[in-house]
Amino acid sequence: MDVAVMHSALVIGTGLMGTSVALALRARGVTVYLRDVDSAAARTAASLGAGTVQPPTETVDLAIVAVPPPLVGKVLADAQGRHLARHYTDVASVKAETQHDVVDLRCDTSCYIGGHPMAGASRSGPLKARGDLFEGRSWALTPTADTDTETLNMALELVTLCGAVPVLMEAAVHDRAVALVSHAPHVVASLVAMRLESAEEREVSLAGPGLRDLTRIAEADAQLWLDILGGNAAAVADLLDELGADLSEMVAGLRAMAATDEAKRSSGTKTVGTMLRRGMSGRSRISGKHGRQPERFESVTVLIGDQQGELARLLTDADRADVNIEDIRIEHATGRQAGLVHVSVAPGMTAPLREALRTGGWHER
Incomplete structure (x- = not known):
C-alpha cells in the first residue's frame, strides 16, 4: 500500500473549519497556504498562525476545499484546472449532492475524496477557529468510485494530523446519517428556540441548563444552515416526518394522562413512559469520552x-x-x-x- 506523507497543504476557504484545519496542520509542521475570496478573512487566519497568504510556488500535496456545500464543485474544478495540488478533499457537511456536482463538472475524481469532520461551533469565522477542534471527533471520508489509494491515504493522514477518527462510508449513507445526528436536531433546536421569541420575559427568565443545551446549536448562522439543509433536504424531511409521527403519539399519550377516565390515564402513562425510556436507551448509544460508551460520573x-x-x-x-x-x-x-x-x-x-x-x-x- 502507498504511504502518504504530507509536507504542504492549501486550504481554500478560511472560515471556522478551514482555519481550524490549517491551525491543526501547522501545529504538526505542515506548510500551509491560505486562499479565500475574502482576502481579509485569509489575512486574519494568517495572523492567527494558520499559514501564509502567499501563493504556493509549486504543487502542494493536498488541497482542502472549505467552502459552503453548493460551491465545492466549482472551487474544486478551478483548483484542479490550475493544478494546485496532487490530491483534493473537502469538509462539506453534505456529500451526495457535492459528489454529483464534482462528477457533473468533470473533475478528476481519482485524486479527490469527500470529507466531513463532525465538529463545529455555534459561531463561524476564522476568529472562532481552534487547532484542537477535531480532537477525538469522527471524520467521514466518502471516496468516489475511482478514488485512488494514494489519495485515500493522504486523506487518512489529514484526519490523523487533525487528531480525528476516520470513518469511511458511501456519500448517500453519510447524508442519511448526518440527517439523523446533526441536521434534523438542528431544525428541532431551532423550532424550540423559535417558541421563545414571543414568550414573556418572566417565562424566559426561568430557562435553565437543559433548555440552553437543547437550543445552543440554534445560534449558528442561518444562511450557512440553509446551504447545509438545501443539500440534504429530502433526507432531513423524511426524518422529520418520522419524528412528527412520534410527536403525535406523545401528544396523544399526554392528552390521555390528563383525562378523567382512569383507564385512559393508565394507557397514556404507559405510552409516555415507554417513549421516555426509549429516549434514554437511544441516548445511551452515543459514545462518551474518547469514543467509549458514556460513563456514569x-x-x-x-x-x-x-x-x-x-x-x-x-x-x-x-x-x-x-x-x-x-x-x-x-x-x-x-x-x-x-x-x-x-x-x-x-x-x-x-x-x-x-x-x-x-x-x-x-x-x-
Whole structure:
C-alpha cells in the first residue's frame, strides 16, 4: 500500500473549519497556504498562525476545499484546472449532492475524496477557529468510485494530523446519517428556540441548563444552515416526518394522562413512559469520552463568583485532590454575578474532591 506523507497543504476557504484545519496542520509542521475570496478573512487566519497568504510556488500535496456545500464543485474544478495540488478533499457537511456536482463538472475524481469532520461551533469565522477542534471527533471520508489509494491515504493522514477518527462510508449513507445526528436536531433546536421569541420575559427568565443545551446549536448562522439543509433536504424531511409521527403519539399519550377516565390515564402513562425510556436507551448509544460508551460520573457542584481568575483557582484547588476531572460544566445564574460549576469525576472519587474544595474555601451546592 502507498504511504502518504504530507509536507504542504492549501486550504481554500478560511472560515471556522478551514482555519481550524490549517491551525491543526501547522501545529504538526505542515506548510500551509491560505486562499479565500475574502482576502481579509485569509489575512486574519494568517495572523492567527494558520499559514501564509502567499501563493504556493509549486504543487502542494493536498488541497482542502472549505467552502459552503453548493460551491465545492466549482472551487474544486478551478483548483484542479490550475493544478494546485496532487490530491483534493473537502469538509462539506453534505456529500451526495457535492459528489454529483464534482462528477457533473468533470473533475478528476481519482485524486479527490469527500470529507466531513463532525465538529463545529455555534459561531463561524476564522476568529472562532481552534487547532484542537477535531480532537477525538469522527471524520467521514466518502471516496468516489475511482478514488485512488494514494489519495485515500493522504486523506487518512489529514484526519490523523487533525487528531480525528476516520470513518469511511458511501456519500448517500453519510447524508442519511448526518440527517439523523446533526441536521434534523438542528431544525428541532431551532423550532424550540423559535417558541421563545414571543414568550414573556418572566417565562424566559426561568430557562435553565437543559433548555440552553437543547437550543445552543440554534445560534449558528442561518444562511450557512440553509446551504447545509438545501443539500440534504429530502433526507432531513423524511426524518422529520418520522419524528412528527412520534410527536403525535406523545401528544396523544399526554392528552390521555390528563383525562378523567382512569383507564385512559393508565394507557397514556404507559405510552409516555415507554417513549421516555426509549429516549434514554437511544441516548445511551452515543459514545462518551474518547469514543467509549458514556460513563456514569458523579458530580460536585460549587458556587463560583464572576471575578477574573476564579475558575483557575477552582481547578487548582481541585487538582490537589489528585483526582482526574472527567468533565466540567458552568451554569450561569440569570441576573447574578455568580454561577454554578459542576465538576464530574469517576464514581467513588467525590470524597477527596469535596475535601480539597472545602479546604480551598469553596461552598458546595
